[in-house]
Amino acid sequence: MTMNREFLINSILAIALIAVPLIALGMDEPFIITLATKVAIFAMAGVGLNLVLGYGGLVSFGHAAFFGIGGYAAGILASHALNYEPIMESPFLIEGTTQMIVIWIVALIVSALVALVIGAITLRTSGVYFIMITLAFAQMIYYFAISWPAYGGEDGLSIYVRNGFPGINTLDPISFFALCAVMLAIAMVFSAVLIRSRFGLALQGARQNPQRMTAVGIAPFRIRLVAFVISAMITALAGALYADLNRFVSPTMLSWHMSGEIMVFVILGGVGRLFGPLAGAALYIILEHLLGGVWEFWQLPLGVLLLLVVLFARGGLVGVLAGERKHV
């Protein structure tokens, strides 16, 4: 029973994500906790991308745009609050904030609006054109951030004190990890529910056979656009958390390397598998820190691994361990 095996693999991944930082806490290794937090955040960015890439079959090479928008939402709002400068005074007063919940809502709204515009244009294309146009939009936002001196331009923007969440000391590594892990869990549950719904059925149908979708009277475009927007919002939320993790946001978060990295998490872990992004992000961070410490060219074996996955194991790490699915 492959379904049961996948459930087992997923359980192990989830337990490992929680156990590792707890053990690190006991051993007084805060750096490990930070790494686990990074895994949770990257996994969440991947969960967002997986919705369009895995379930929708849309290879977005521009998700750094949304990751960065989330990051800048945190950075900009916090910097205004910390400097006691309102964002605007007329016609009405808008002030900055250091409350994560407000930051997240802003990140969700802004990323949704940007995704709506980008999606409405890019989803009229397909294949290589879709990849290139999503990349182009992300690059436009990247260069905009670089040349916008108000928020640090190329140098980025520091968040001196990590933003707050009611009832939690967010500066405590394990507490911040817990917050990120809960957010990841919510994103994954949401994603799991979504792909089993009517909408999810239509989204996966549009990936497999747009001609058939049209023939049953469902326009793939609208389905894809909604998925693209939801996907962007999840990735933006991860971006907001990432800015808070580093207490720093810079155009790097918007760069095409970042888009590629998020894509690597998904492909490495398993395209269209619920726990794929978590497996991929964990493997990526582990490789980065085991090999990266001893060898400057650690990305070489990563590249080889990616190549092997693409050539021989389309289901990624989860696919290799849990076997192929019976049906969607």
Added chain:
Amino acid sequence: MSDAILSLSDVTKQFGSLLASDSVTLDLRPGEIHALIGPNGAGKSTLIKQIAGEIKSDRGDIHFNGQNINALDAVARSRMGLARTFQVSSLMPEFSVLQNVMLARQSVSGKVFRFFKPVLGDKSLVDPTMAQLERVGLADRAQMRAADISHGERRQLEMAVALALEPKAFLLDEPMAGMGPEGSKRLTGFLDGLRGQAPILLVEHDMDAVFALADRISVLVYGRIIATGTVDEIRGNDDVKRAYLGEEA
């Protein structure tokens, strides 16, 4: 116009120098099976695509259910009740048989943007879908992937999806293609019972099936309808014999 459900007048499509359909005038009346036959390359599939809205006609009018549908795209035409099947099965290979048909059901229900309720737990979709599968004899295949069932079963699934759309007219593009004699016979019987539900425009190469089923036959050669009539009229038509039937005999 008559009381036809679907009517084409002067429908024309040119690809380069090739006239794929040349001033085609044709109608489909309530309760009938209207077969469209013709040699390979006559433009039958192109005509189906034009009616379904997948290819835009250069000229001519298509009326469906009393409305001119020239400006409507394929999605809108399907939603109006025009259900087509494909010559080469066009299904969702990774979906189960059940999911393939459910997609059509949820389209008909008009509620596609539902984000939370699990679709496989939705009785208002599953129950009618299972009934549909029962009807085409695929109920015991419901949980198998469409990619894993036999060719003949995929043809049945194509029909089940079309049925699930509860259409006002069927456009069937060679439903018997690749089926054995046994399967063809079964499908012939099935289609015979279907005409009471909605009229069928049937493109088919299997002449036994055509002669058994058709109330009227139109013969398409090089994009032109050279004759329309009952089975006997078409059998006796010299032009048809020369252009088409003669070559086969």
